[in-house]
Each structure stands twice: as structure tokens, then as C-alpha cells.
Amino acid sequence: MSTDSHTSRPVLRPLIERFGFPHLIATTLVVVAATILLGIAAKATGSGLACEANWPQCDAGPFNLFPANLPSFYEWFHRFVAMFAGFAIIGSAIASVRLPNVDRRVAALVVAGMLLTPVQVALGRETVTQYTMDILSLHFWTAVLIFVLFTVATVLVWAPQLTATHVTTALSFGAIMLPFHVALSPLVIGDITTYSPSMQMAQYGVTLGLLGSAIVAAMVGRRRFDSTRLTALLSAATALAVAVIFLGRRAVMTFNPALDSLYVAVAALLFVAFVASIALVRNAPSR
Incomplete structure (x- = not known):
């Protein structure tokens, strides 16, 4: 009785293999930029202290997880997109370290962005619980620094093209x-x-x-x-x-x-x- 000796491959290849690291880091950059702009929208509409100043919860729905009104929605949606930006940043950092063909300079930049992410999250919390202009400025400039890190990393990745x-x-x-x-x-x-x-x-x-x-x-x-x-x-x-x-x-x-x-x-x-x-x-x- 003979057996099939070939090595089977999974039907679904890993996301990074199908999507590609250059596209992953470019997408992460776009999500980071979107998060910054949504943060500006929350500040500009005076929604930073919405959600009844709760963090990370909001002011409606089960366990106060959802927004109760339009100002709360601006703040809630900013947090929602920021969550995906955080996942994308962490995923990009892990991929940059594990993939053998990624430039070490790119890995260093992306890992630096990942290390800044919990700092940015903590500052985001402080803008809700304390809301001082110094904290607000630190929150903004940390976001810009993460944007710069990912912009430089993205250019390095796409440089040959x-x-x-x-x-x-x-x-x-x-x-x-x-x-x-x-x-x-x-x-x-x-x-x-x-x-x-x-x-x-x-x-x-x-x-x-x-x-x-x-x-x-x-x-x-x-x-x-x-x-x-x-x-x-x-x-x-x-x-x-x-x-x-x-x-x-x-x-x-x-x-x-x-x-x-x-x-x-x-x-x-x-x-x-x-x-x-x-x-x-x-x-x-x-x-």
C-alpha cells in the first residue's frame, strides 16, 4: 500500500505572505494618519471629554461600550480606529522582526513606533481623565512622531520602486x-x-x-x-x-x-x- 509522500500546504497562506510586507506597512501608515485626523476631529468638536469622561468605556450600551450621542460618537470612533492602528503597528513590528528580507533599519523604526504606542495610549487616556494643554500637545506630537517613523520606514521599504x-x-x-x-x-x-x-x-x-x-x-x-x-x-x-x-x-x-x-x-x-x-x-x- 503506497502513501502520498508530498508535503501538503495549508489552503490559506499567512496574511503577510499573501498581502506582502510593503503593503502591510503602507496600510499601517494610512491607518495611523486616519487616527490622527480623527483625534483632531474629536478635539475640534469638543468631544474629547464626551463618553462622560470614561476611558476606555463610553456612555451607552452594554457595559457602556458604545456612544450615546454625536459628540460621544466622535470620541468613540477615534478610539475604535486607534485600536486597529495599534494592532496594525504591532503586526508590522512583529513581521519586520521575523521576516528575513526586511531591512534592519525598517525593523528598528517600526519597533520604535510599537514601543511608543502604549505611551500614546496612556496619553490618550490622560486627555480624557485630566485634559490639560500640555498632555494634549504631548498626545499630538507623539502621534506625529509615530507617523514620521512609519513614513520613513515605508519609504525605505518602497525605495527600489x-x-x-x-x-x-x-x-x-x-x-x-x-x-x-x-x-x-x-x-x-x-x-x-x-x-x-x-x-x-x-x-x-x-x-x-x-x-x-x-x-x-x-x-x-x-x-x-x-x-x-x-x-x-x-x-x-x-x-x-x-x-x-x-x-x-x-x-x-x-x-x-x-x-x-x-x-x-x-x-x-x-x-x-x-x-x-x-x-x-x-x-x-x-x-
Whole structure:
């Protein structure tokens, strides 16, 4: 009597094998960005202290797990998406460590993001139980740091497919987003209409796009071009983008005329850096 000697394979392959690590980390980045924007929506609508200031519970349904009204829904939905973002971050970190073909730099960045996640969760709890501006700022900047870590890791993973064209596209996107960032700030929009929750979400969406475009341009530009001048200018643009985001947020929170002027000046410098970089990309020797 003969037996079949071949090794059987499972019908359902592991998710990471079917989906691919590059797509996993890109999806995680998108979910992280969505979580940040939903957090902005909760703050802008005054929903941060909804759910009767319960955490992680809310204020309706079995065991108070569900929202009772619209403000509570904003806070509840932010937490709901944040939970999936946490799972995605942990899954990406585990995959980056276990998969043999993942760059160790990527693994280090993703693991750092995972280690920051419980800190971010704790800060999220504190925004509900204490709600001070210092805690709120720490919660925001920790989220931005996680976003930056995953943006850099995603660019490293996708680097072989990114070309000089992507550098120009990222710079052009940043140059387009920058005027919107200024226009949507209270400095400009306040003279036209109120700085509404939808305006705040739009500005912070532009904020993430602006920061992401600067990072992509700098990293891919360094990889694809042999030009010290261009590399230095792209690095300067990234630093200016961070400064614009920081000053823009401070201007929103403090309404300081001096900060407003500095914010506009740095934004103008960043726009010049974007345009100058586009011009240099056209003539820089590529690898």
C-alpha cells in the first residue's frame, strides 16, 4: 500500500505572505494618519471629554461600550480606529522582526513606533481623565512622531520602486499643499469664516501631506541624485516643514501675532525651498 509522500500546504497562506510586507506597512501608515485626523476631529468638536469622561468605556450600551450621542460618537470612533492602528503597528513590528528580507533599519523604526504606542495610549487616556494643554500637545506630537517613523520606514521599504519622478511629484505636492496650510490657518481663514472643525481637519490633513511629501522628497532625492547641493536643500526643506507645522500649531493655540509672522516667514522660505529643489532636480545627475 503506497502513501502520498508530498508535503501538503495549508489552503490559506499567512496574511503577510499573501498581502506582502510593503503593503502591510503602507496600510499601517494610512491607518495611523486616519487616527490622527480623527483625534483632531474629536478635539475640534469638543468631544474629547464626551463618553462622560470614561476611558476606555463610553456612555451607552452594554457595559457602556458604545456612544450615546454625536459628540460621544466622535470620541468613540477615534478610539475604535486607534485600536486597529495599534494592532496594525504591532503586526508590522512583529513581521519586520521575523521576516528575513526586511531591512534592519525598517525593523528598528517600526519597533520604535510599537514601543511608543502604549505611551500614546496612556496619553490618550490622560486627555480624557485630566485634559490639560500640555498632555494634549504631548498626545499630538507623539502621534506625529509615530507617523514620521512609519513614513520613513515605508519609504525605505518602497525605495527600489521610487524614482526621480517621485521626487518631483513629492516636491510639487508639497508646494501645492503649503499655501493651503496657510490659507486654512486661523490667521487667514479667521478673516473669512470661523476656524470650524472641518477647517481644522482639513488643515491637519494638509499638515500630514506636507510633512510626508518633504520626507519622501528628501529620502528618495538622496538615493537617486548625485548632488550635494540638492541633498542639502531637500534636508533643509524637511526641517522647514517641521518648523512650519510646529509654528502653525503654536499660532493656533496661542494667537500670538509674533508667532503668526514667524509662521508666515518660515512657510515662505519652505515654498522657495520646494520650488528651488524642483528646479535643481531637472538638472541634477541621477544614479
